[in-house]
Amino acid sequence: MNNNNHRLRKAGKLIEISMSPYKNKFFIALFLQFFGAVLGTLNPFIIGFATTELGKNVTDIAQGKPGAAVNLSYIAVIVAILGVSAVVRQCATYTASFLTSGCVQDSFRDLRSKISDKINKIPVSYYDRNQLGFILSCLTNDVDAVSNAMQQSLMPLIYAVTNLIMTFVMMLVISVPLGLVCLILLPCSFFISRFLMKKSQGQFRKMQNTLAELNGYIQERYTGFTVIKLYNNEEDTINKFEEINGRMNKAGFKSGFISSLISPAIEFLINILYAVMILITGYSVLSGNMTLGNMQAFVTYIWLIFEPMNQITQLAAPIQSATASMERIVNFLEEDEEPDEEGKSSKLDLSKFEGNVNFRNVKFSYSDSEPVIADLSFEAKSGQKIAIVGATGAGKTTIINLLMRFYDIDEGDITIDGTSIYAIRRNNERALFGMVLQDAWLYHNTIAENIRFGRLNATDEEVIEAAKTANVDHFIRTMPGGYDMMINEEGSNVSLGQKQLITIARAILANPHILILDEATSSVDTRLEMLIQSAMNRAMEGRTSFVIAHRLSTIRDADLILVLDSGDIVEQGTHNELLEKNGVYAKLYNSQFADQDE
Numbered sequence: 225m226n227n228n229n230h231r232l233r234k235a236g237k238l239i240e241i242s243m244s245p246y247k248n249k250f251f252i253a254l255f256l257q258f259f260g261a262v263l264g265t266l267n268p269f270i271i272g273f274a275t276t277e278l279g280k281n282v283t284d285i286a287q288g289k290p291g292a293a294v295n296l297s298y299i300a301v302i303v304a305i306l307g308v309s310a311v312v313r314q315c316a317t318y319t320a321s322f323l324t325s326g327c328v329q330d331s332f333r334d335l336r337s338k339i340s341d342k343i344n345k346i347p348v349s350y351y352d353r354n355q356l357g358f359i360l361s362c363l364t365n366d367v368d369a370v371s372n373a374m375q376q377s378l379m380p381l382i383y384a385v386t387n388l389i390m391t392f393v394m395m396l397v398i399s400v401p402l403g404l405v406c407l408i409l410l411p412c413s414f415f416i417s418r419f420l421m422k423k424s425q426g427q428f429r430k431m432q433n434t435l436a437e438l439n440g441y442i443q444e445r446y447t448g449f450t451v452i453k454l455y456n457n458e459e460d461t462i463n464k465f466e467e468i469n470g471r472m473n474k475a476g477f478k479s480g481f482i483s484s485l486i487s488p489a490i491e492f493l494i495n496i497l498y499a500v501m502i503l504i505t506g507y508s509v510l511s512g513n514m515t516l517g518n519m520q521a522f523v524t525y526i527w528l529i530f531e532p533m534n535q536i537t538q539l540a541a542p543i544q545s546a547t548a549s550m551e552r553i554v555n556f557l558e559e560d561e562e563p564d565e566e567g568k569s570s571k572l573d574l575s576k577f578e579g580n581v582n583f584r585n586v587k588f589s590y591s592d593s594e595p596v597i598a599d600l601s602f603e604a605k606s607g608q609k610i611a612i613v614g615a616t617g618a619g620k621t622t623i624i625n626l627l628m629r630f631y632d633i634d635e636g637d638i639t640i641d642g643t644s645i646y647a648i649r650r651n652n653e654r655a656l657f658g659m660v661l662q663d664a665w666l667y668h669n670t671i672a673e674n675i676r677f678g679r680l681n682a683t684d685e686e687v688i689e690a691a692k693t694a695n696v697d698h699f700i701r702t703m704p705g706g707y708d709m710m711i712n713e714e715g716s717n718v719s720l721g722q723k724q725l726i727t728i729a730r731a732i733l734a735n736p737h738i739l740i741l742d743e744a745t746s747s748v749d750t751r752l753e754m755l756i757q758s759a760m761n762r763a764m765e766g767r768t769s770f771v772i773a774h775r776l777s778t779i780r781d782a783d784l785i786l787v788l789d790s791g792d793i794v795e796q797g798t799h800n801e802l803l804e805k806n807g808v809y810a811k812l813y814n815s816q817f818a819d820q821d822e
Contacts, residue, residue, distance in 0.1 A: 245334065246327040253323035257379055260316040261386035263309050268524040269394050270309070274302040276517030317383075324379050332371040338557065339363050345561040348630035349590075362556050366549035373546030377539045384532035384539070391525050391532070398518045398525075402504065406526065409497055416489050417537045420482055427479035434472040441468055486537045494530045501526050565649045577641050577656055578606040579737045579768035581627070586636035588626060588791075596622055597791035600636075604784065609769045611779035613812065614788035620772045622791070624740055627770070629653060640738075658736030660760070664723035671700055671718075672707040674726055678734035690733035694759040696725035721755070728759045739769045776813045785809065 277298050284292035339362065396403035445452060445461055452461055505522050508514035514522075581604040589595040596619055604610045612620045625631045627638060629650050638645050645653050658678070666674050675687050682690075687707070691697040699722050703709045711718065718726070731739060741760055757778055760771075773779050780799040787795035787802065787809045795807050802809035 246331055249323050250327045253320040253327065253379070254382060256316040256320035256323070257382050258386050260313045260320065261383050262390055263313040263316070265387055265390035265394055265525075265528070267306060267309060268521045268528065269397070270302060270305055271524075272515075272517030272521035274299050274517070275520045276515045277302075279516040320379060325375065328371060328374045328378075332367055332374075335553070336363065336367055339367070339553070342557055342559070342561075346559055347562050348625070350559060362552055366552050369549040370546045370553065377546075380535060381539050384535040387532040388529065388536070391528050395522060395525050398522050399505075399508075399514065402501065402522065406497065406501070406529075409493060409529065412493055413490050413533055416493075417486050420486050420489070423482050427475050427482065431472060431475040431479050434468060434475055438465075438468045438472055441465065487534050490533055490537070491530055494526065494533075498523065498526050562650065568647065568649045577737050579656075580604070580606050580639075580641050581738065581768060582639045582642075583623075584637045584639070586626065586638065587634045588622065588631065589634060590631075595791070597626075600791065600793065602784075602786060602793060602796065604768055604770070606768055607766055608783040609764055609771060609779075609781070611771045611773060611782035611785040612788060613773065613776060613779070613785060613809065615812075618788040619791040620788055621742065623788075624742060624770065624772065628657060628659075628740075656737045657740060658731035658734045658738070658763075659740045659742065660724070660727050660731050660763075661742050664720070664727045666711045666718070666723055666726060668711060670705075670708050670710055671703070671726060674711055675729045675733055678730035678732070682733055686733060687729075690729045691726075693732050693762050694725050694729035695755045696722065696729055696759070699725065725755065725759060728763055732759075732763045737767060739764055739767050741769065741771045741773075776809075787812075 277295055281292065281294045285294075343363075392403060392407060395406055441464065445465075452458060502523055505514060505519040509516055509519045583600050583602050586597055586600040587595070588597040600623070602610075612623060614620055622631075626633055627645075629645060632646075640648075640653070640656065667677070672684065672687050675690060676682050678690075679686075684707075688697065691700055691707075700707055700709075703718070709717075741764075771779055771782065779785060782799065784796060785799060785802055786793050787807075789808065795802055795805065795809050797805070803813065
């Protein structure tokens with residue numbers, strides 16, 4: 225119960241966040257929808273007047289009363305009222321739908337912008353803790369689920385509830401005792417619906433989980449399709465697919481069948497009530513306690529109960545599903561953001577920075593219980609090549625994360641040319657850097673635009689010059705379309721080495737003061753390694769560079785090599801100096817050649 229209340233509060237908060245700029249239009253739409261529903265429920269009551277009058281006229285004619293005739297003028301007035309009511313009701317309903325569609329689409333357009341804004345304000349640590357798929361699902365699937373529920377379910381639900389309330393009100397107007405008897409239908413229908421929905425929800429959940437399992441299985445097997453063929457594993461793959469598919473079919477059948485029982489069950493109750501009320505109201509008409517028109521209106525209202533009640537039960541499932549999506553969206557929007565930097569100057573002359581980097585007694589931990597760096601101090605002078613080596617988990621990438629302010633240190637300071645990086649706005653500080661990562665990232669655009677990503681206002685000539693410096697110009701010109709060739713969404717239409725060279729060209733084009741190379745040659749062959757190493761050497765000329773490498777042969781010319789172990793510098797010096805010490809670095813370096821000899 226508390227969990228449901230929590231979800232409802234989150235849902236209410238999201239509606240307030242997204243709909244508040246458009247609340248006036250939304251309230252107008254609600255009023256029009258309510259007004260249309262009221263007019264619709266009045267129709268049987270108005271028709272009852274015509275029925276009563278017509279019945280009276282027919283009785284007078286049958287009894288041969290002088291001047292007896294059908295009161296056509298009275299009936300014409302009723303027909304005119306019904307016609308005007310229908311036109312007004314349709315206009316109100318259409319206007320409400322128009323306003324609602326506009327409000328919902330505009331509000332969720334703004335919500336997507338808020339989520340996109342939030343993505344850029346959340347610290348990098350959040351993305352390390354959470355799967356990318358969750359964030360993408362929040363921005364797309366969850367927002368669409370809520371948008372569709374608001375668009376397709378909210379107004380019909382309001383219309384149905386209004387119809388239901390007004391129907392019972394009109395029943396009470398006609399006959400209080402009979403109206404109260406009919407009200408018994410509501411709790412009966414509620415308990416039946418709740419019982420069946422509770423039974424079906426478990427099956428719906430099981431079906432969704434099985435669907436996720438099926439999608440994951442298909443994706444996994446499709447990705448490894450050649451391996452399946454290689455080991456003749458097609459039969460086992462098909463059998464496993466059939467097993468999951470069968471479970472999903474069984475859960476889908478049960479959920480669909482059980483949920484489909486709600487409408488017939490309610491209809492059965494209403495039919496029983498309908499038959500009973502015809503007998504009671506018929507007896508009341510014969511005994512003179514009720515007019516014929518009131519009887520006709522009352523029994524019509526009984527049948528009209530079915531439609532809104534059926535609609536409410538059908539809309540409950542998508543609204544409940546949307547509530548869970550609302551909770552995830554609000555939780556994401558409430559995530560902590562990077563600290564505000566309004567007090568720091570937004571103007572920074574980057575040309576004055578030379579690239580002297582100093583770590584002073586830096587302490588850092590990802591969590592309070594697990595310190596990663598205890599007391600780190602070192603200095604990188606402008607133009608130097610600093611290599612960082614060590615075993616996996618030693619803290620190499622952590623140093624880069626701290627330098628780029630993806631994470632903030634616990635104690636100590638990091639300075640660039642004597643200025644603390646915490647005295648500079650993050651976007652200004654990061655503008656000093658260029659990065660080439662092990663996993664080369666290219667996006668769906670031309671090769672030229674992927675290089676230009678490093679500096680968006682670069683000319684075509686500057687892009688080509690950067691590509692030449694990065695040893696990738698020849699590769700590009702041999703590709704179909706050259707610089708105008710489109711990189712596909714997976715980046716699979718260029719080789720891994722070409723990707724890496726393109727990202728180096730991007731970094732060269734950015735012309736950063738400080739260059740970071742993180743495992744840039746760890747996944748390529750020897751020939752490409754030489755090309756990439758040559759391109760990196762050109763990129764590092766005149767710049768302070770930090771190189772993280774597993775292949776220690778690529779950093780022999782480094783001005784300073786830092787050997788890390790558990791976040792501490794255990795050795796530092798040049799390649800030859802460290803080999804002479806015959807310590808940790810020498811063992812790491814010699815072990816690589818021992819592996820190659822084997």
